[in-house]
């Protein structure tokens with residue numbers, strides 16, 4: 001199995017979020033909990049199902065990630081764009097906040 | 104311009120209140136996402152990659168300065184200070200919060216706007232010629248009929264759960280600027296031998312996965328029978344359209360599978376039943392009442408031309424070029440139709456900032472009769488009625504707002520859907536391809552030399568970017584995780600509508616820019632004279648020389 005994380009959209013504002021090791025939802029993919037095997041993915045999916053039922057998130061689904069400098073990053077184009085923001089507006093989305101924070 | 108009557112106003116207000124309740128029940132868990140999704144889609148609210156997206160209808164593309172200012176306000180207060188004009192006379196906001204949506208719809212309702220029937224399997228926003236009421240070649244204003252259709256179709260109980268979405272377009276001019284042949288129903292207003300007004304009715308056009316050019320089902324339906332005829336078509340579709348397979352559910356598939364003759368027979372039979380005394384057809388008084396809203400604005404009696412305008416055209420080359428590409432003759436002497444390009448060089452097609460929206464609103468208030476604005480099918484805007492004498496001022500103000508790019512109908516006037524940068528269904532990005540092509544053709548003189556060229560790009564087979572009907576069409580696909588682009592040539596959406604043909608193997612993201620350049624160079628080397636447009640040269644010489652230059656002689 002390739003490494004997996006779980007992403008979703010927050011119900012109230014639609015913002016893309018990732019499930020964290022603490023069982024919360026972060027706006028940064030870097031905070032995502034990474035499943036290395038089927039068991040931990042199953043456990044994460046159960047948490048996501050509860051969060052869906054509790055109306056915290058919608059459309060939760062597992063995505064492929066890899067580790068870069070120890071941090072999870074998505075491998076698929078669409079998931080990379082979700083994690084960063086539109087490639088045509090670098091001033092918008094998470095990339096804008098994150099660049100701001102990193103500075 | 105059409106104004107809401109009390110009936111519309113009440114309906115829209117009730118709908119907003121109802122949706123507010125539905126959102127509250129979704130947020131507190133009374134509604135599941137499965138239950139809520141169809142309700143939010145009915146109100147134009149999609150969930151996309153980064154956030155919710157709200158699609159707001161601009162019925163038949165007509166709106167005004169006040170409404171534009173409201174769109175600027177929505178962008179500023181609830182989004183990230185911009186909006187995206189689509190190819191269907193809608194505007195989309197990309198960063199909407201569910202919790203704000205009822206407030207947004209309430210704000211929109213104060214200027215008679217809404218997001219009803221911008222999504223779902225109902226009759227969608229009816230589109231019309233953006234030059235309606237101003238074009239030289241127009242028989243009759245198509246918006247009267249688009250409005251008649253809107254009133255008939257809004258919340259129509261029988262047609263709220265069709266097999267699939269349903270799109271209607273109307274043109275009142277023989278030069279089709281509403282792409283009627285790629286809609287589920289296309290209507291062209293015409294006169295019969297007896298001089299009566301009616302419609303040529305075409306059905307089964309569409310793009311998406313299986314593109315079709317519409318077929319004529321009736322050469323002439325008298326205008327007073329339009330609604331009963333449309334109702335007959337919708338009934339036949341509702342009964343026979345496939346509900347088992349979403350990809351085969353559009354009327355185009357039904358027409359293709361059953362044949363236009365059989366569909367015509369069924370529709371005519373249904374129509375016989377519907378035409379009687381109690382039919383849905385509008386009484387003449389009602390038609391006249393609606394038509395009155397679209398009466399021509401109070402034009403002044405002016406000379407054919409204006410000396411100040413002529414002088415500026417003589418002195419200022421940029422102004423001259425802008426007039427040549429963006430200004431179109433008006434039916435009324437002394438007036439002009441002004442196109443506003445939302446395609447700055449290297450920009451994002453259709454995007455407009457809040458300040459730019461306000462600037463367009465200010466210009467419309469100062470110089471456009473009735474402050475009227477139109478949205479086009481090419482993701483641009485139009486000021487339909489501007490005095491020639493005001494053109495220099497309009498140009499200066501547009502230029503100050505970064506809205507005076509003189510490229511309408513040229514290589515830089517590219518249509519692109521949101522693609523993978525925003526859209527959940529996308530396979531590849533569309534906007535960056537548009538930006539790179541736009542940069543490649545940045546030299547306006549080169550664009551003027553090339554002449555009319557329509558480049559259209561979609562990020563997936565749903566074809567929101569109209570690639571099937573681009574002179575040059577580009578379709579983004581996913582090839583083993585890489586963005587890859589197919590090239591089609593020869594599509595067109597006008598009165599000679601055609602679906603483009605794939606040239607051959609696709610291209611990488613970089614390769615597609617060179618491929619477009621290559622196609623344009625082939626055209627320039629083959630055209631008989633500068634007046635022969637790309638599409639005409641292609642028709643004359645065929646696809647082979649273009650393919651040879653793209654792939655080498657053997658491949659073609």
Ligand code: HEM
Nearest residue numbers: 189190191309310311312353519520521526565566567568
């Ligand atoms: C980003 C959210 C969007 C979604 C989810 C979406 C979804 C779709 C889908 C699923 C289809 C195919 C329908 C079918 O063939 O049955 C379609 C077609 C179409 N959409 Fe979109 N679209 C989006 C944005 C846009 C935009 C931005 C435009 C204009 C630039 C647009 C205009 C159209 C048009 C013109 C068609 C083809 C006409 C036809 O239905 O045959 N859409 N869209």
Ligand code: SF4
Nearest residue numbers: 520526529562563567
């Ligand atoms: S064509 Fe595909 S990628 Fe583009 S907006 Fe439509 S659904 Fe999205």
